[in-house]
Amino acid sequence: MRPDSEADRLAVTFARVLRGAGLDVPVGSTITFADALAAVGLERRAGVYWAGRATLVRSPEDRDAYDRAFASFWEGIVEIPERSVPAGSISLAFDADRDTPDADEEASDDEQATPTVAVRWSPAEVLRHCDFAELTHAELVEARRMMADLKLAGPLRRSRRRQRTHRERGRPDLRRTVRRTLRTAGEPIDRAFTAPSQRPRRIVLLCDVSGSMEPYARAFLRFVQAAVVGHGRVEAFAMGTRLTRITRELSSRDPDAALSAASRRVLDWSGGTRLGEALRAFNDQWGVRGMARGAVVVILSDGWDRGDPDVLAGEMARLRRVAHRIVWVNPLKATPEYAPLARGMAAALPYVDEFVTGHSMAALGELAEVISK
C-alpha cells in the first residue's frame, strides 16, 4: 500500500472492522475509501460515514451491518481484529467445506493411456445447458461431479486442423453483403496443416482468474483439474496480474483438495487482469522454450484486459508461431449479441483458431471435442 497517511491508516483499520462484521471489502475498495477520506476530510463524523457508504457498501442489505460497525468504530469502542486476513489477500471462490467430497473419480489408468476422447455426461440435460454464472451452489456441486466424467485428450499429431468457422449472428443482411462484397476483392487465407504423427499433443490450459471471471473461474478450474487428472500431457496455469503454474496442485485426485491447493498457490484471485503480461511470462518461461510447441493451447478468459492490447497481440503472435492450435474460451460469447469489443479480446482474436463459449457443461463438452479434434 501507499505510504502511511492518516486517511490510509483509518481506511485500512475500518475496512478490517467491516470485514469482521461480515462485509466483503476488497482491497481495491479500501484504497478508494482512503482516497474518499482524503477528499472529504476526517474531521466530521458525517463526512467519514458517507465516504464509507459510497465506497464500501454496495447494497441496501449491508447498510445495517455498516451502521453498527461504523458507530462502534467511531466511538472507539471496537476491538480492531488482528490481521487475520493479510492485506492484499482476497477471499476465494472455493468453499471446499461445503462441497460433498464424493465426486466420483473413476478415471482408471488404462483409460488414461488410450489417446482417445471419451466425453460422457450424466443425463442431467437441463443443468448441462445452464450458464455457470446462473447456477446455485448445489447445482455447481452437481456440475463439478459431472465434470469428473469428462476425459480430455489432445488430438493425435496426425490430425488435421479444421478450418475456423465464423458465424455471423443476428446481423442485418446488409452487413453480410458488405463483407461479402469486400471478400470477393480479397484473397482467401489457407492455413498449412501440421505434419502427421501418432502421439497425442500436449494440452496447455491458461485460466484467467481475475475478478471479471469470478462466476466461471471455479467451474473452469474444475474442468482444468479434470483435464490434468485425466490426461498425462496437460499443463495448467492461472493468469491474473501474474502467471502461476498450478499443474502440480491440480493433479490431486480429490477435486476439492486440488482446487484449494491451487487457490492457495494463486495469490491474485479476483484481481485485475494483465493478459498480455501473463502471456509474456508464459511465453518466456515455458511456452516458447518448448511447452507450447506443437501443443493445443487453451485460453479461458473473457478477454477484459487492463494491460496494453498491443502487448497482448504481440504475445499472441509469438504463441501462434509455436502452438499447434490456439483455442480461446470466452463465456461471454454465449450471449447472442456478443461482439468481441473488449480490447483484449479484439487484439487476441486474429491469432485464435477456435473461439468457443464454455459457459455451460454442454459447452465444456464441446470444448473437449474442439480440443481433441
Place this chain on the structure above:
Amino acid sequence: MIDVKDVGAVRDALGAHDYLADEGLATAIFLALKLNRPLLLEGEAGVGKTEVAKVLARWTGGELLRLQCYEGIDAAQAVYEWDYSRQLLHLRAAEASGDAIDEDELYSERFLVRRPLLRAIAHDSQQVPVLLVDEVDRADDEFEAFLLEVLSDFAITVPELGTFRAESPPVVVVTSNRTRDVHNALKRRCLYHWIDHPDFERELAILRVRAPEVREELARQVAGAAEALRDLDLYKPPGVAETIDWAHAVAALGAARLDATTVDVTLGTVLKYREDQERARAHGLDHLVDAAAAHDRAS
C-alpha cells in the same frame, strides 16, 4: 474538469438547479466528481435517480448523453455501428466507376455511427459530457461486462479504426431499479448510493421548488400523506415524482385542504396500481387525511 470545493458546494449547486440532495447523495456525487469515478445509483422508482444526471448536466454545462438500457441492448445501440446502407452505396458507386475498393475507406470515420458510449469517450468538448446509463438492470450480463470495461479504461476499440480514449473522462451516472443485481465487478468500479425516499422536510422542500404553485399548507399535507402511504406496504409506494404529481393535481382541483373527497378523486395520480389504490382505501382514506393534518403547521 468540474472543480468542486466540498460536499456543501455540491449540495448548493444542485439546489440552485432545483435538485435537493441529502448529505449522503451529495457526498457520493462530490466523490464521483473528485475521484473521477462512475456513480451507481439504486433506489425505488421515482426517487430521483435519473434526475441526478440531468441536473449534473444542467449544472456543469456538459452535454447529457443518455443510454437507456433494455433487454437485448447491444453494441450497435450502445457503442457504435457501421452505416451499412451508406457503405453499400459507396461500394456500388465504386463498382460502377470501376475504382478499386479500399477497405480502409469503407471502415473510416465517415461511415461510423457513434452511439452514447463512444460519444462520451471520444468527446472533444471543453466541458466533459455527462453519461447517463439509465436502468442498467434491464440490460443483460454481457452488456454489463462490456460497460465495466469501458468504465475501467475509458477507452473503446473499434477494430477497424483503433482505440478511442477519453482525455478527460466523462461524468458517469449509472442507475438501476434493482430488478436484478448489478454484477459485483461493476459495483466495485463505481461509487454507490442507495437513494431512499426523502424524509418529510426534504420532500416538502422538493415540492416547494417543483410545484411552486401549491400553497405551503397544502404542500405540507400532501407530503405528510405521501409519507403515510409509504408505510402501507404497497406494491409501488409513491416516489417523489408521484408526490409532485399529486400536489399538482390537488392544487388544480382548487382544494384548500387535503380532505377525504380530494384524496379519493386524486388517488390515481399518486398510486399507479389499482391494487395499491384498493389497499389504501381498505386502510381508510381518513387515516391519510389525519396523517396529512398532523403536518399542517411546522412543529
